Amino acid sequence: MIAAILLLACASCSAEKPVPPRTAAPITQAATPQAATPQAKPPIQSDPKGHIDVTEVAIGEVKGRKVVLSAGREGLVQVRDATTLRPIGKPIPGLAPIEYTVLDGVPLVLVTTRQGTVEAWDLRSRTRRGPALAAGEDVRALTAYEGIAVTWSEEGVKSFDVTSGRLRHRIWDWNSGEWLGVADVQGVPVLLAGTSEFLLSYDLRTGRARGGELEFSDEMGERDDTPPSFEDLEVATIGGHPVVLMPTDRYGVRVYDLVTRSFLPWIEQRHYGRSDADDTALATHRGTTVVLSVEETPRSDDRDLEGGAEIVAWNPENGQTVTSFRVDGPVSTVAAEGGLVVTGGPDNAVRSFDLASGREQAVAHGSDVDRALGMAVDGTIGIADDGSGWQAWDLTTYSRIGTRVLTPHYLTSVAVGRHRGRRIVVTGHGEEDPSVRIWDLANRKELRSPLTGFRAGVSQVAVARLGGRTLIVAAGDGKAYDEDDHDFDDPRAESTLRVWDLESRSPVHSPMRIGKRQITGLGLAKVNGRPVAVTLSEGSVQVFDLEAGRRVNGWAVSGFPQALATGMWRGTPVMAIAAGKQLLVRNVATGADLIPPVKLNSSVTSRTLAMRGHMLVVDDQLDDQTSHVIVDMATRRVVTSF
Template sequence: MQTTVVNRRPVLVMAAPGMLRVWDLRRRRPVHGMRLACDVDGRTLAVASVRGRPVAAAGDDQGALHVWDLRSGTPLRKLLTGHEGPVTALVTASMDGRPVALSGGQDGTVRLWDLADARKPGGPLIGHKGTVTALATARVDGRAAIVSGGWDGTVRLWDPRSGRQLGTPLMTASGSLWGITTVSAAGQPLAFTGAHGPAGLELWDLATREPRHPAPARRDPVLSLATARVNGDAIVVGFNRSRRSPGFGSRDAATGEPVQGFAVDQWPGGIRAVATGTVEGRAVAVTGDAEGSVSIWGTDPDKPPLGPLAGHVGRVWAVAVGEVGGRELAASAGDDGTVRLWDLQDGRAWGQPMTGHTGPVTAVQLGHADGRTVVASGGEDGTLRLWNPETSEAHRRPLMGHVGRVWAVAVGEVGGREVAASAGDDGTVRLWDLQDGRAWGQPMTGHTGPVTAVQLGHAGGRTVVASGGEDGTLRLWNPETGQAIGPPAALPWPIDTLAWTSADQIVAASGSEAVALAITD
């Protein structure tokens, strides 16, 4: 919501589904409502003055900018288009005496619009690796600057005239940014940034590009979790992004206390993914790291792991385990756009790399279709792909529906059918029938940011889909109807990964902690 003045009256402008409303704050009654042909997000609503007329601007989920005359309640001009995907941030300002709007999108770009004549003064400002979530303006070194922040954890300064980036990005301590406010104090341009993360609020000197106050010591977030049964006990094993230590390690699923599960003391840092399985009745863990290596670990601290197994170029984003042709295998997915299989007994590569994704592969699982094992993978190209592990060939055409990266994949059975669940940058969870490759029902919507974790499991005697995202919520869904089950559970930080420990308990990695949640009716 925003406040402004219309006909000398203070008003409140609010965005609602299919409607823009203007309220008279003195009389506490609506002035008028504008019906919209699309939904706009209240977080991308801003007000300005164009040639003396008060206007409201808002971005929609199709990448367009709408501008309305607040006096008459009518559109001021045609749609302003350019973003590829939803508009996720919007502010208005005056530059060189002209009213402008700054928009940021899920496509990672920042765009500048002249509201007086609907021109785009230049091309998109490109630099963020992911969604742009916050925008502001400031005067730095005597000239106007655009300040932007995003889910990549960076703050970037731009010259609005040339479109060039000013200096190197500021790296925040908290990760994904959600807000930026700029002020001038004693002639110095400052920026407050707000984020999900241990540091939370940070203060920056934009002239020196340095933090005004040191950020709190950062604890690396837990990025990977898996569950296993070792010596009859249920354990959770997880790792953070640190290259110096494993961080989380093995914990008792019931108490959360550290335990001697896998050979924890030998784990290297930089692990991005972990999965567990069994070989001849013995528990093993498979890890993928930032250096592109896969390793297979047992529970005997005196026995070295199998690996590092080389093959990927760039980081390994995801690993999974399953059985193919009577052999226990691990699947790995990496930055190089390939999916690879490894024999859990001897660590040898199994078959040829599976290629087809047009960018990094960020999710992988093994499931069943047509009575045989299939590998399901999701990637930055927004597709879910099924592979025949026996031949390394595509099992069928790519499954398309997500807009943006697929962050997570899970497989399981719903209503007697083998299905895959996928979670993506577009904030949706989708189900796919592995038998025919068709979408199963409607997308599950509710998250307000990328969905980064998904699992299929059982709770209360029924199959459920669990999802977690950048918005810090854990949500349960009925896969038969696509409807949410109960209210979401709100955690303090974004959720990176999920793992079931039992039929009615799930563990979520949120920030630097792993939180066990009991699922009740």
């Protein structure tokens, strides 16, 4: 996700023009990232098994120890020490929404599953407690109160007994829910359910409506011009009465008294409901209860890939801002207890703060698998291209390195490597300038003259090492590719693989013939200790020995192959190929399938694929919407899509 946003950010710097698809350069193993915080801190290692997009955080207590719970799109709930954010034990399988609760003195976390159920897990023993709750598909909201769990899914609002799993009440059949909450109203637990046009209340124990629901549309069915944002509702106390705080776009905050069932005067608070974060939270600041709101802040110094955020604490009785602090990263979820504030976001990180000082106390980075997508990566450096230039990024701090480099002509591919201890960037260019250019990453200047030889453009580039030498590997088309008018009898139409010695700038071998099909992928691997290049084109994948300068193997590939990634898995050189609605994982040496094809929901039409250990990331596009899919090769399951 983050890499995709990087590309969008770079693309906004240049004029739009139609560009052909292209693939990511080979990905190398990422090095240890460090935290991106305003204070100087030692590096913090990313967790390869950690979160991919933190979707919800919560705070609880286990055996007298305060803990932070966090859920990610990869399908795991992490339990961490609230002070250090170091993991405690193994993660729990599950998705957001999650809910911390205590039942008969036992701390539990309720988690959602992909099967449309809610499970209760004992946080002390990490074991399931009771049967799964049959919530229904697409659980949107979840809350719990004294052994009762309430879910809102495609099957509406239901309440369950957590211990027995018994369905207590089918409260409401409406399937479009946004928020659930529970308030104690004069000793009665009241369930609150908010959707696009209604706020309804029910007696949680009986499941019966209390009446007096709020309807945010008129008698003609037209939507109220001041409807609240139901994702950001919060229950607080004003004048001893429980109230619901409801942010609106125009007039501030609506306040509804649950005892008198009437509105109190408007509160002016410009920060409430002003971001994409789905959560607010109640915290304590110097003995006073405050509401925490998230306000997105634009990038001012290019530190963050997705900008940062500001946490604003305000008094619910008068709307006045009490304090605020900046989060050096995006925030989509927030939780608080007392003066402890915890945030999570799409940069895969969980952060904790002291509300009084605004100081970041700890940060725990998640997986970096999604950051490989759409970039050429060398250790902690990523290179993103937008067709007319390239930008270097430090993947440990999510910050730009230097300024964006404009290339003379259209850029088709990019790679990053090392030469004489310096990092270099290699760019391939289209038919207007069918050349390979090498750049010094440190000063962003081009090194000497470009490498040439292709007739109709360079499709893919890579950087290899052979006997202490740095090799530039490039695959290109011999003739401008035209689906409707391609002369396969013309020898100039032959695509080739070329290899240069970077030091001498001379070809290492004669051009190696690939075929008369457009090249869609290039990767590097080692077979029996010898470096090889793997090329992908329509109908076939081929392997070339870079030392001998000849083709050594090739196999047919059906299903319109669109993307290629290479790497090592379980000690074997592997190539992953996106073809149609499936991902193929094959042995580079033998061409044999290592696992059965992994089925996808749609055809892969983009040409971006990356490999991180046992994980594959593919950038798919369907109905003009980009979808990033992460597949676990070991289980052949789609871990998540976002």
